[in-house]
Amino acid sequence: xxxxxxxxxxxxxxxxxxxxxxxxxxxxxxxxxxxxxxxxxxxxxxxxxxxxxxxxxxxxxxxxxxxxxxxxxxxxxxxxxxxxxxxxxxxxxxxxxxxxxxxxxxxxxxxxxxxxxxxxxxxxxxxxxxxxxxxxxxxxxxxxxxxxxxxxxxxxxxxxxxxxxxxxxxxxxxxxxxxxxxxxxxxxxxxxxxxxxxxxxxxxxxxxxxxxxxxxxxxxxxxxxxxxxxxxxxxxxxxxxxxxxxxxxxxxxxxxxxxxxxxxxxxxxxxxxxxxxxxxxxxxx
Amino acid sequence: xxxxxxxxxxxxxxxxxxxxxxxxxxxxxxxxxxxxxxxxxxxxxxxxxxxxxxxxxxxxxxxxxxxxxxxxxxxxxxxxxxxxxxxxxxxxxxxxxxxxxxxxxxxxxxxxxxxxxxxxxxxxxxxxxxxxxxxxxxxxxxxxxxxxxxxxxxxxxxxxxxxxxxxxxxxxxxxxxxxxxxxxxxxxxxxxxxxxxxxxxxxxxxxxxxxxxxxxxxxxxxxxxxxxxxxxxxxxxxxxxxxxxxxxxxxxxxxxxxxxxxxxxxxxxxxxxxxxxxxxxxxxxxxxxxxxxxxxxxxxxxxxxxxxxxxxxxxxxxxxxxxxxxxxxxxxxxxxxxxxxxxxxxxxxxxxxxxxxxxxxxxxxxxxxxxxxxxxxxxxxxxxxxxxxxxxxxxxxxxxxxxxxxxxxxxxxxxxxxxxxxxxxxxxxxxxxxxxxxxxxxxxxxxxxxxxxxxxxxxxxxxxxxxxxxxxxxxxxxxxxxxxxxxxxxxxxxxxxxxxxxxxxxxxxxxxxxxxxxxxxxxxxxxxxxxxxxxxxxxxxxxxxxxxxxxxxxxxxxxxxxxxxxxxxxxxxxxxxxxxxxxxxxxxxxxxxxxxxxx
Numbered sequence: 001x002x003x004x005x006x007x008x009x010x011x012x013x014x015x016x017x018x019x020x021x022x023x024x025x026x027x028x029x030x031x032x033x034x035x036x037x038x039x040x041x042x043x044x045x046x047x048x049x050x051x052x053x054x055x056x057x058x059x060x061x062x063x064x065x066x067x068x069x070x071x072x073x074x075x076x077x078x079x080x081x082x083x084x085x086x087x088x089x090x091x092x093x094x095x096x097x098x099x100x101x102x103x104x105x106x107x108x109x110x111x112x113x114x115x116x117x118x119x120x121x122x123x124x125x126x127x128x129x130x131x132x133x134x135x136x137x138x139x140x141x142x143x144x145x146x147x148x149x150x151x152x153x154x155x156x157x158x159x160x161x162x163x164x165x166x167x168x169x170x171x172x173x174x175x176x177x178x179x180x181x182x183x184x185x186x187x188x189x190x191x192x193x194x195x196x197x198x199x200x201x202x203x204x205x206x207x208x209x210x211x212x213x214x215x216x217x218x219x220x221x222x223x224x225x226x227x228x229x230x231x232x233x234x235x236x237x238x239x240x241x242x243x244x245x246x247x248x249x250x251x252x253x254x255x256x257x258x259x260x261x262x263x264x265x266x267x268x269x270x271x272x273x274x275x276x277x278x279x280x281x282x283x284x285x
Numbered sequence: 286x287x288x289x290x291x292x293x294x295x296x297x298x299x300x301x302x303x304x305x306x307x308x309x310x311x312x313x314x315x316x317x318x319x320x321x322x323x324x325x326x327x328x329x330x331x332x333x334x335x336x337x338x339x340x341x342x343x344x345x346x347x348x349x350x351x352x353x354x355x356x357x358x359x360x361x362x363x364x365x366x367x368x369x370x371x372x373x374x375x376x377x378x379x380x381x382x383x384x385x386x387x388x389x390x391x392x393x394x395x396x397x398x399x400x401x402x403x404x405x406x407x408x409x410x411x412x413x414x415x416x417x418x419x420x421x422x423x424x425x426x427x428x429x430x431x432x433x434x435x436x437x438x439x440x441x442x443x444x445x446x447x448x449x450x451x452x453x454x455x456x457x458x459x460x461x462x463x464x465x466x467x468x469x470x471x472x473x474x475x476x477x478x479x480x481x482x483x484x485x486x487x488x489x490x491x492x493x494x495x496x497x498x499x500x501x502x503x504x505x506x507x508x509x510x511x512x513x514x515x516x517x518x519x520x521x522x523x524x525x526x527x528x529x530x531x532x533x534x535x536x537x538x539x540x541x542x543x544x545x546x547x548x549x550x551x552x553x554x555x556x557x558x559x560x561x562x563x564x565x566x567x568x569x570x571x572x573x574x575x576x577x578x579x580x581x582x583x584x585x586x587x588x589x590x591x592x593x594x595x596x597x598x599x600x601x602x603x604x605x606x607x608x609x610x611x612x613x614x615x616x617x618x619x620x621x622x623x624x625x626x627x628x629x630x631x632x633x634x635x636x637x638x639x640x641x642x643x644x645x646x647x648x649x650x651x652x653x654x655x656x657x658x659x660x661x662x663x664x665x666x667x668x669x670x671x672x673x674x675x676x677x678x679x680x681x682x683x684x685x686x687x688x689x690x691x692x693x694x695x696x697x698x699x700x701x702x703x704x705x706x707x708x709x710x711x712x713x714x715x716x717x718x719x720x721x722x723x724x725x726x727x728x729x730x731x732x733x734x735x736x737x738x739x740x741x742x743x744x745x746x747x748x749x750x751x752x753x754x755x756x757x758x759x760x761x762x763x764x765x766x767x768x769x770x771x772x773x774x775x776x777x778x779x780x781x782x783x784x785x786x787x788x789x790x791x792x793x794x795x796x797x798x799x800x801x802x803x804x805x806x807x808x809x810x811x812x813x814x815x816x817x818x819x820x821x822x823x824x825x826x827x828x829x830x831x832x833x834x835x836x837x838x839x840x841x842x843x844x845x846x847x848x849x850x851x852x853x854x855x856x857x858x859x860x861x862x863x864x865x866x867x868x869x870x871x872x873x874x875x876x877x878x879x880x881x882x883x884x
Contacts, residue, residue, distance in 0.1 A: 054521060055578070055601050080291045105628075105636030105658045116302050123299045146306040147631025148664070154519070154633060154708045161710065204702070204721040211709025211719070257701035259632055 426450005483832030498526015573606030687760025692730030
């Protein structure tokens with residue numbers, strides 16, 4: 001999915017200076033990496049755990065193709081449109097997200113999805129900001145236009161809870177470090193509460209309603225896509241409200257049996273919220 | 286103005302990206318529409334070299350499958366759980382030279398049928414008088430499939446019936462009746478099986494039997510202790526049934542040796558096929574598993590089985606394997622392996638697999654790559670049974686795939702609820718209570734079948750609707766046989782809660798053919814495992830006599846080769862299961878050749 005957000009978050013070097021112990025200093029140095037590298041590292045870790053342990057990719061080559069196309073398009077468009085060579089962390093995350101999330105026996109959807117993802121950042125802009133999370137937008141386009149060739153990641157973390165717990169812990173630590181844990185936490189709490197409500201409405205088991213969030217697709221969604229700083233609103237309370245609305249829209253879509261509800265919910269709510277904020281801010285100015 | 290140019294170019298590029306898939310689809314749809322518009326059976330014959338006509342009623346076959354009603358705890362998802370059991374296998378049980386048909390039923394109290402081929406284009410169900418009909422009950426389980434093999438080398442093929450329940454072995458008494466010998470053979474009391482294969486894994490001249498469990502054998506589906514009997518994962522499940530390997534001791538007795546020989550797995554097996562994939566003379570075993578990766582067991586000299594799925598490449602990406610069939614797709618003298626999976630538009634696009642040996646690999650170092658996409662045999666819906674066979678006698682093996690899972694309300698789909706739980710953690714997916722009720726909705730129902738014809742140059746073309754395969758039943762089991770001894774392969778299809786269909790084949794007469802009925806002497810008498818390698822037109826094709834392939838199916842034992850417009854065959858090499866080699870030079874075309882293993 002789309003961790004582009006975290007990759008482009010501002011650097012944070014606020015490690016405590018009180019640590020005198022050498023080990024702790026080393027640890028502090030480790031965690032003082034530029035934030036923009038944390039997300040690529042996390043998503044690469046998820047990919048490696050998932051693939052080496054369970055073989056959850058469609059194939060290595062399809063994922064490499066998605067990453068390669070994303071980076072290539074970013075380089076070309078960045079240079080042509082802005083006149084500068086862009087930083088590639090965001091494109092890498094977009095590519096790897098497409099490589100993990102898109103499922104297709106064909107090769108071309110991976111290339112096309114990556115290309116749409118990156119290009120959308122440069123084309124669909126309003127007042128200097130792109131409105132859609134790039135890979136979320138591109139995946140929705142693919143699902144709408146070529147559903148016969150494309151689906152999305154639906155596998156589990158094998159048969160044990162350990163890989164899932166490791167990713168939850170690692171992902172939580174990183175989004176906490178990036179000061180966006182409140183977004184993730186709000187979404188998770190909202191999803192579970194709304195699952196309870198859906199269960200009451202549909203009469204289906206609560207565990208059936210909550211089941212999707214236990215899968216790797218949702219971990220990518222909640223740690224990367226909904227926390228994207230480029231496409232989320234700026235105030236903390238507003239971020240929590242928007243992500244609750246994403247979960248609420250997802251519930252509406254789920255009640256109408258939409259299989260790709262989280263992708264479409266973010267695609268609908270995210271840009272509306274951002275556009276509203278941009279409009280409101282400019283009006284005040 | 287200058288700064289606008291890149292921006293305009295960017296927008297055009299973006300629109301082009303969005304338009305690409307639409308143009309791609311439109312072009313594909315236009316080609317298909319043009320062919321469909323001009324399609325009728327005579328044009329199909331001229332264009333593709335064959336056509337299929339559904340002829341079951343005309344042939345006297347009026348069989349309809351019924352599904353079981355399992356424990357009431359599963360009532361909310363009954364149609365999904367009880368979605369298998371329609372199976373068909375071909376046998377010449379009375380050695381009259383005409384291929385007969387055995388078809389299974391699965392409703393409690395329902396009857397299986399044995400259709401005797403009367404040789405005049407019609408069939409007669411004689412299962413009741415032969416005692417192989419009423420085999421489905423709540424107490425002893427219901428049929429899932431059958432395979433035929435002459436385990437005592439008396440010349441008559443015996444019947445092994447696998448069930449969700451008590452497996453049964455019937456001895457064929459000279460083609461005149463059947464005697465139940467399950468206890469004497471030492472078969473287990475209960476196995477929830479969906480696949481079995483006869484093969485002589487140790488080449489001792491006596492047929493052995495592989496039996497693959499689906500649900501755990503500890504479960505009685507009519508008397509569930511609890512509802513935690515579903516797969517623990519949609520793609521990594523290993524809480525399915527165990528595997529059995531029955532070594533034929535002679536005298537009608539078998540010894541279960543799976544653990545001793547390393548054939549251990551608790552994946553959810555749905556199909557298996559045995560074939561010598563490495564040229565060792567010993568049959569290897571390929572297992573297509575639901576909810577998991579496929580498994581390939583190399584046979585080390587009949588003494589040990591070694592799982593090499595990961596090492597060879599076939600056990601890499603987990604899917605929903607439902608068929609396993611082998612065929613020399615490119616006429617290179619090497620087997621490819623076809624595995625069917627699930628593809629549902631916009632939901633789950635697993636794609637079927639065509640595992641082809643990688644160039645430059647062979648023997649123990651053989652590696653496979655999935656060329657289903659490249660060769661155009663990938664998207665087949667919720668694919669179940671599939672078989673290789675040269676349907677138009679052009680010299681290249683084609684593929685017939687049947688599909689469709691649960692067809693109920695056409696306008697309502699269960700896919701959303703299915704995918705919701707399928708992606709859940711082990712604790713959730715494995716408990717049937719957590720599965721939302723089906724409520725009359727379809728799950729990949731009413732699907733169009735696939736018939737892929739092989740152009741011999743590495744690609745296939747899908748022609749099902751154009752050549753007459755237009756049914757939309759929930760297809761399960763497919764088998765091919767020359768029911769009229771006409772030199773063409775007909776297709777028989779068993780459908781879940783649907784009719785048994787007989788697709789009679791009409792083939793353009795200019796294409797030649799040849800067929801071989803083999804009889805072993807030192808080898809098992811049915812010659813299961815014998816390889817026939819045909820050399821003609823500077824090329825070759827290899828086929829192997831099989832004791833079961835596809836999904837719950839078995840083709841005729843006779844090997845049928847289409848030859849195209851060739852005038853002659855250079856030679857035929859037969860490698861008997863015993864290892865003996867035999868060469869036949871320039872055999873006559875358009876004939877069934879009966880060959881006996883030389884002393």
